[in-house]
Amino acid sequence: MAVETKTPAPGTMATDDREMLISGSEACAEALTLADLDVVTAYPIRPYDTVMQAIAKKIANGQLEAEYIVAEGEHSQFEIVKHASTVGARVFCGSSGVGWMYAMECLTVTPPLRVPMVCMVGNRALDDPGAFGVEHNDALTVRDLGWLLIWVDTAQEMLDTTLLAYRIAEDRRVFLPIAISADGAFLTHSQAIVQVPTRAKVDKFLPPYNRGDLQLHPDNPITVAPQANEDWVIEIRRQNNEAMNRAYTVIEEAYADFRKTFGRGPENPWFEEYMTEDAEVILMGMGTISLPFKVGIRNMRAKGMKVGLIRPRWFRPFPTEKMVAALQGAKAIGVIDRDYSFGSPFGSGVVANEIRAAMYNADKRPPLLSFICGLGGREVTLEDVYKATDLCFEAAKSGKSPLKTQWLGVRE
Amino acid sequence: MAHFTCEVVYRGIFQKNLAARICRGIVLSARKAGRWGIAFGRYGDSPQRNGIPAKDFAIVADTQEELEQNMARYEPKEVDVTICVDDTLSKGVESWAWYGLQPINRLTVPNGTVLMTSLQSPADLLKDIHKKEAPYNLALIPAKASFSGLWVYKEDHTEARILGALAKIQPGFLSLDAVCAAIQEAEWGSELKAASARKAFERLESRPVKITEGNAETPFSFEKPKWWEMREGVSIPAIPIGKPMEGGKGYVPERNPYFKKFTTRTMRPVIDFDKCVKCTLCWLQCPDSCFDVTPDGLYDANMESCCGCGVCEAVCPAKDCVTMVREDAFEDNASQWEMWRRDKPAYMTWMGDKIASKQHVVRSHGFRFRGQYEEEIKQSLDQGGTEITAGIPGENAVGKQR
Ligand code: SF4
Ligand code: SF4
Numbered sequence: 001m002a003v004e005t006k007t008p009a010p011g012t013m014a015t016d017d018r019e020m021l022i023s024g025s026e027a028c029a030e031a032l033t034l035a036d037l038d039v040v041t042a043y044p045i046r047p048y049d050t051v052m053q054a055i056a057k058k059i060a061n062g063q064l065e066a067e068y069i070v071a072e073g074e075h076s077q078f079e080i081v082k083h084a085s086t087v088g089a090r091v092f093c094g095s096s097g098v099g100w101m102y103a104m105e106c107l108t109v110t111p112p113l114r115v116p117m118v119c120m121v122g123n124r125a126l127d128d129p130g131a132f133g134v135e136h137n138d139a140l141t142v143r144d145l146g147w148l149l150i151w152v153d154t155a156q157e158m159l160d161t162t163l164l165a166y167r168i169a170e171d172r173r174v175f176l177p178i179a180i181s182a183d184g185a186f187l188t189h190s191q192a193i194v195q196v197p198t199r200a201k202v203d204k205f206l207p208p209y210n211r212g213d214l215q216l217h218p219d220n221p222i223t224v225a226p227q228a229n230e231d232w233v234i235e236i237r238r239q240n241n242e243a244m245n246r247a248y249t250v251i252e253e254a255y256a257d258f259r260k261t262f263g264r265g266p267e268n269p270w271f272e273e274y275m276t277e278d279a280e281v282i283l284m285g286m287g288t289i290s291l292p293f294k295v296g297i298r299n300m301r302a303k304g305m306k307v308g309l310i311r312p313r314w315f316r317p318f319p320t321e322k323m324v325a326a327l328q329g330a331k332a333i334g335v336i337d338r339d340y341s342f343g344s345p346f347g348s349g350v351v352a353n354e355i356r357a358a359m360y361n362a363d364k365r366p367p368l369l370s371f372i373c374g375l376g377g378r379e380v381t382l383e384d385v386y387k388a389t390d391l392c393f394e395a396a397k398s399g400k401s402p403l404k405t406q407w408l409g410v411r412e
Numbered sequence: 413m414a415h416f417t418c419e420v421v422y423r424g425i426f427q428k429n430l431a432a433r434i435c436r437g438i439v440l441s442a443r444k445a446g447r448w449g450i451a452f453g454r455y456g457d458s459p460q461r462n463g464i465p466a467k468d469f470a471i472v473a474d475t476q477e478e479l480e481q482n483m484a485r486y487e488p489k490e491v492d493v494t495i496c497v498d499d500t501l502s503k504g505v506e507s508w509a510w511y512g513l514q515p516i517n518r519l520t521v522p523n524g525t526v527l528m529t530s531l532q533s534p535a536d537l538l539k540d541i542h543k544k545e546a547p548y549n550l551a552l553i554p555a556k557a558s559f560s561g562l563w564v565y566k567e568d569h570t571e572a573r574i575l576g577a578l579a580k581i582q583p584g585f586l587s588l589d590a591v592c593a594a595i596q597e598a599e600w601g602s603e604l605k606a607a608s609a610r611k612a613f614e615r616l617e618s619r620p621v622k623i624t625e626g627n628a629e630t631p632f633s634f635e636k637p638k639w640w641e642m643r644e645g646v647s648i649p650a651i652p653i654g655k656p657m658e659g660g661k662g663y664v665p666e667r668n669p670y671f672k673k674f675t676t677r678t679m680r681p682v683i684d685f686d687k688c689v690k691c692t693l694c695w696l697q698c699p700d701s702c703f704d705v706t707p708d709g710l711y712d713a714n715m716e717s718c719c720g721c722g723v724c725e726a727v728c729p730a731k732d733c734v735t736m737v738r739e740d741a742f743e744d745n746a747s748q749w750e751m752w753r754r755d756k757p758a759y760m761t762w763m764g765d766k767i768a769s770k771q772h773v774v775r776s777h778g779f780r781f782r783g784q785y786e787e788e789i790k791q792s793l794d795q796g797g798t799e800i801t802a803g804i805p806g807e808n809a810v811g812k813q814r
Contacts, residue, residue: 112645112646113647114644115645175644214644221649222647222648223647223648224645224646225646225647226646228646235638235639235642236642236646238639239639239640243644
């Protein structure tokens with residue numbers, strides 16, 4: 001269990017941070033090892049399976065002592081870790097695309113039971129067709145279920161966020177499951193230089209998981225998830241909402257502490273701002289889509305175009321006030337979704353709808369343009385970036401939002 | 413503009429078809445007179461649960477607009493007529509999704525009516541029915557509870573008789589002609605059933621109940637917690653361990669104070685302590701941990717917890733040791749064992765009395781032998797039933813008699 005102090009295994013004796021060339025999935029496995037994971041379940045699906053393989057290797061090498069349970073499908077996989085968590089085990093699980101969807105029943109019951117399950121979603125297009133490329137719709141399905149939901153865009157951020165995830169989810173004020181979204185291929189399968197901290201530092205940052213009065217144990221006999229009649233449901237939802245609200249504070253505390261302990265990490269946990277100070281046009285997009293956009297922005301800045309990027313990390317809880325404040329200076333906003341919401345207002349993506357909703361009560365409401373781009377892992381090109389930006393500048397000039405959603409990079 | 417609301421309080425599974433038919437009959441009868449209505453069940457009351465009290469409702473209004481004002485609700489706040497088709501429910505009900513006890517007349521409007529099927533006298537029933545702060549009427553259809561099995565609907569005319577009685581209670585809404593027309597044309601296609609409705613209309617006896625009359629006990633109630641008072645994670649703590657009694661020679665377990673209790677009960681066990689062989693089976697098998705272990709090694713079923721399931725009677729190996737007796741034969745939840753210890757001969761007399769009352773009305777959850785149904789129908793003739801001359805009229809009987 002996470003409570004015990006174990007003799008460090010070979011290779012974990014380092015006294016200071018090490019540099020490793022690892023993939024996003026391997027970075028996640030490094031963090032799980034440092035977090036002294038207790039129970040992990042596995043069922044393969046691309047691109048998530050790279051994490052299971054990395055953890056299996058850690059266990060086989062004696063670097064991590066944890067129960068590794070191969071389930072017969074995602075549905076069981078999530079149930080196993082849910083139950084393990086109720087008895088006090090630090091757990092990890094995850095999936096991709098339709099595998100994540102297959103577990104949906106279990107994903108639904110996790111938040112009301114206040115199980116701080118940490119999961120990785122290796123984002124993947126939902127079948128059919130059975131493509132492996134990235135789309136964000138899989139993870140977004142838990143948006144309204146009481147899950148904490150975050151997008152990362154580098155292997156380093158994957159490692160850091162995994163540690164942060166346990167710290168936040170396992171805080172007694174929160175106790176909610178968290179899904180860390182990592183773009184399939186671009187993040188799960190590419191290797192980058194990552195700073196891996198020492199176990200000692202992690203121990204300082206991450207206290208043992210203590211479920212307290214909610215722990216299933218013979219010394220604390222409780223019933224978890226009894227049948228409740230309809231006249232208890234709204235109170236249970238209200239409780240969940242309170243935990244979600246408390247997560248705002250807990251997240252800010254955790255990031256501040258992370259910076260203190262590890263000497264890195266963002267000032268603003270909620271979203272990354274890139275060249276936004278004087279930006280007339282602010283582009284927005286989650287995950288690795290930020291990379292081509294940053295390149296494009298640098299090129300456009302060289303031509304004197306005042307354009308910047310906001311990359312949202314936390315999607316639940318959603319940082320409404322901070323996001324609105326950050327967008328107040330823009331003359332136009334362009335939201336690029338790597339997802340879609342068929343038949344939604346203006347046929348937009350999920351993020352665009354969310355930003356529109358957040359801006360409704362804002363003092364200034366710059367024109368908002370919605371773009372769908374990079375679905376199924378399609379590469380986002382600089383042409384896509386320029387096209388989106390040009391349309392945003394047009395809107396900035398006219399002061400009007402073209403309501404129609406633009407699909408970028410689609411064969412027409 | 414006027415509307416009329418009615419509830420049917422019944423036993424889950426055994427009477428769910430009966431209750432549904434009564435409510436359908438009300439709406440269809442009112443429709444014959446040009447009115448609009450809706451029939452619905454108390455969602456969450458579980459008619460799938462063996463004997464648990466449940467409710468169906470019928471609302472009839474002069475116009476569709478007025479009906480709308482009364483729709484989309486779980487339970488009306490008040491009803492003109494409360495129909496109770498099992499007199500063991502007269503002690504109050506604790507229906508599914510309800511915590512605490514509802515007196516049977518709780519929703520009945522001042523000067524409204526509680527209509528019951530019972531073989532008891534009004535005086536006997538009023539020992540059980542809680543006092544109400546407003547006068548109302550108690551109307552009786554002489555009959556035993558119309559029980560049937562899970563799959564079989566018992567065509568003993570109870571629904572027709574209730575409808576006939578309602579026509580007398582609420583003539584403004586349900587004329588006898590409309591009721592008979594609905595029975596014949598719309599639902600059951602039986603002249604015989606219409607005749608039963610007419611007979612019930614003629615014979616219905618009703619008497620006013622004053623605010624001073626009735627069971628004076630305060631019904632136990634339960635305050636549901638606010639969201640911030642509830643334990644998080646949909647979790648509930650275990651009930652504490654019980655306590656020894658009489659110097660450790662006996663033992664009383666703790667019981668969940670919020671669990672469904674005696675008000676769901678149709679029958680209760682009566683125990684002949686002299687016949688007990690102390691095998692512990694009742695104690696072991698009771699699903700609600702009802703049995704207190706007495707200092708002399710006997711087992712005393714606690715009547716605050718017993719839901720009347722009858723498991724103890726079924727598992728007891730000693731002949732005539734545990735006998736299930738209809739609930740309304742009892743006035744309180746006092747300990748039988750204490751009564752027995754105090755005065756054994758008096759207890760034997762009391763117990764003999766109770767067991768004899770079992771023979772008085774058999775509460776059969778389904779048919780135990782071939783021909784039982786016809787036998788029961790004959791028995792109920794004396795109490796206002798109609799002779800069955802052409803077999804058993806069933807659904808759309810006329811159509812079937814080709
Ligand atoms: S009837 Fe018997 S077994 Fe059933 S709850 Fe009562 S005491 Fe227990
Ligand atoms: S099952 Fe019957 S004989 Fe056995 S202990 Fe209970 S009452 Fe006595």
